[in-house]
Amino acid sequence: MQNPNVSVDCVVFGFDGQKLNVLLIEQEDFGQACRFALPGDHLEEEEDLDQSAARVLRELTGLSGLYLQQCGTFGDPSRVKDPKDLPWLTHVRKDPTARVITIAYYALVKMTDFNLLASSFAARAFWHDANEIPRLAFDHNMIFDQALSTLRRELSELRVGFELLPNKFTLSQMQAVHEAILNSNFDKRNFRKKALNDQWVVALDEKQTGVVHKPARLYTRNLERAQN
């Protein structure tokens, strides 16, 4: 048996203060209609999986040390054998019919922290509304779905989400993050109750400054709670 190729693919969720977006790349289409995909690349010889995903992200954002987590490995023998993908594969791969196993990662970033860059694997990268994903190459729609449900689960246990907030934040800012990721609206009182009762956050003896409206109380992450 010939060994399969191994790649990583990254589902990068970006928050702009209001809405959840996902980072897509445009692949050269070789006469096909416009072709979108998740950013990813083949694993290099001496590279660990996490390093490989971090490299993909670094090429697109210029940033290192972003929150990045595995969310599943996809290895269906037919996952890169859809006729829709063949023209592109024929142009870019030595063996376009070779099996590819891909390790999926997801990341969560503030979109305001960086600009998107071109990379070795993508001429153009762009943000797209995470609630209206177009048809993607290969099984990337399935990978996206799994990443989104992983993100939502992690959020509901408050394992992620704080990456998108300043160190000191208001409960309204925190609610905006949760509403964007879950694509729904919460009752303000219930959200506050949950955040405070479950002790995910700690109230500070400080209020917002420099706002025109009545300044709101500031909170910070309860790091003791986060360790359990």
Place this chain on the structure above:
Amino acid sequence: MQNPNVSVDCVVFGFDGQKLNVLLIEQEDFGQACRFALPGDHLEEEEDLDQSAARVLRELTGLSGLYLQQCGTFGDPSRVKDPKDLPWLTHVRKDPTARVITIAYYALVKMTDFNLLASSFAARAFWHDANEIPRLAFDHNMIFDQALSTLRRELSELRVGFELLPNKFTLSQMQAVHEAILNSNFDKRNFRKKALNDQWVVALDEKQTGVVHKPARLYTRNLERAQN
């Protein structure tokens, strides 16, 4: 670059009614001290990842359809390059220095449902106390640790655990499952409160039969709750 080998490894947790165990295999030791490992095998040509893990489990237990879930992929370039593993690799692999990327799965089974079988990849399989794992081959101790923490997380959200109970169970039986997996003791009243307040289970209008002590009320899984 030469493509890496790809394998699956399974962390099979078994519950005997009291304690949590894990299924280990003994690898032929070729003059070394006794060599233990997690059961696993190389991926076959036309096999999906889930199918491959299910095959490993079927060979060891004779059972299909067991609860089986990915819990991480391990691909450190040096993960099979420890000198302790070289003699074994030299005996069984054509290229003992080839990189191997492994997809880890965990399973949760009732030990009373089956007997262990020999398999193509293990002359002997046996149960071992999950709280006292010996030194294992390759990075299998790390894989075990990750599987155990995944299992514990899933248990705390009640996504797993019911596999180990009959359809109708007492809260004491449920508590025994949780205590075994978390290796700790809970206060009976608090455990009951949590199970009932969070509506993970539904009380039935039935009691145990055929027991010498005072028969306890029976409960069943709240399937509506499980779907969220």
